[in-house]
């Protein structure tokens with residue numbers, strides 16, 4: 289069984305040999321597999337890599353440039369390119385000598401199994417290094433962490449004696465909780481070329497910024513974490529929304545991390561789930577590179593223009609809280625969400641002289657109706673304590689909560705109240721408290737949302753609600769300088 293796996297993997301490695309003619313693999317789908325088993329194993333890894341890559345994409349070209357870059361690196365193995373590496377090799381040797389000189393006497397550093405393994409750094413071609421290990425000395429296999437997998441399970445697969453796993457668990461403790469490995473993260477097995485069935489090393493990537501090397505060579509069991517060199521590159525973007533933001537981001541191949549950041553900046557001011565086409569926005573952000581690979585994006589500032597208004601938001605860390613603030617140093621995050629349902633349409637407004645759709649008589653509508661498909665989650669619009677969670681003939685399943693001494697909110701016609709939502713329970717802003725339905729007196733699936741201010745029902749949509757905590761006054765000067773620098777960058781975007 290284990291043999292087979294290694295075989296599969298050596299096949300896989302063959303695919304990656306330099307002689308492979310350059311084949312386009314922007315999504316890797318066209319790569320043929322000789323056996324069903326190989327397909328499924330390599331598919332999984334490809335998916336994980338794709339996931340990583342989509343995390344890494346930037347302004348549209350990097351998704352493509354990623355693959356060719358790797359190919360180029362492999363082709364360099366062929367002798368023609370030796371000239372090109374010569375100066376690099378020279379620098380490496382020079383660097384190593386300098387290193388030796390500088391660290392001549394500092395021999396009290398702890399035993400490091402990894403550097404011990406590759407002592408002849410000047411002889412190792414850096415092109416052959418994978419996680420700092422000379423990959424020509426090993427057969428490697430990439431895998432993806434499965435759901436709820438533990439380090440112990442990794443080790444069980446190769447029947448390591450208990451003391452090995454014990455030692456390793458102790459060694460990794462400073463870097464991670466051995467009982468928890470992150471689902472879908474990549475790990476790589478290194479088998480020595482002498483045909484050992486147990487891997488000599490396992491390298492696990494808990495995130496995009498570091499990796500942990502487990503050394504399983506009996507006399508050198510240990511673990512070490514390596515942090516990648518991180519660099520931020522400032523970038524800008526401007527776009528016009530035709531369908532929706534998510535679609536625009538994916539077409540422009542923006543890093544997937546930007547969208548939730550943009551949402552968290554605007555969720556309280558813009559109802560982006562139903563924007564009219566034509567809304568324009570600009571972003572100033574940092575592209576984050578780890579060891580030269582794009583791994584993430586950090587939104588710094590944005591300007592959002594709809595037909596009605598222009599909103600600007602600036603990321604700022606005041607030491608206690610960090611987040612987005614408007615031009616006047618007020619947080620973008622408000623005490624109340626814009627609506628209790630994400631992708632909903634207001635089907636009926638607060639109206640004191642409305643004709644009731646079911647009863648047919650004039651009856652004030654003291655709420656706002658949000659129509660959404662049955663089962664859509666309903667969110668608490670602010671932190672609060674549940675006061676009612678029950679069924680009534682007209683209201684159907686409904687929940688009421690108290691936010692503070694001024695405000696209360698209520699959500700009617702739920703198909704189901706969320707488990708655990710009972711009077712006395714505390715909820716957080718955005719927490720799901722139930723699901724859209726049409727229980728009680730309702731014509732179709734919707735939430736009838738009601739809002740009270742000091743005991744009186746008011747129109748939530750048109751109410752000016754309080755802001756959250758502004759930037760502390762002793763930091764306003766700093767914020768203004770920060771904001772102005774970002775304003776200039778926004779202004780410079782064409």
Ligand SMILES: [Zn+2]
Nearest residue numbers: 655656657736
């Ligand atoms: Zn209603």
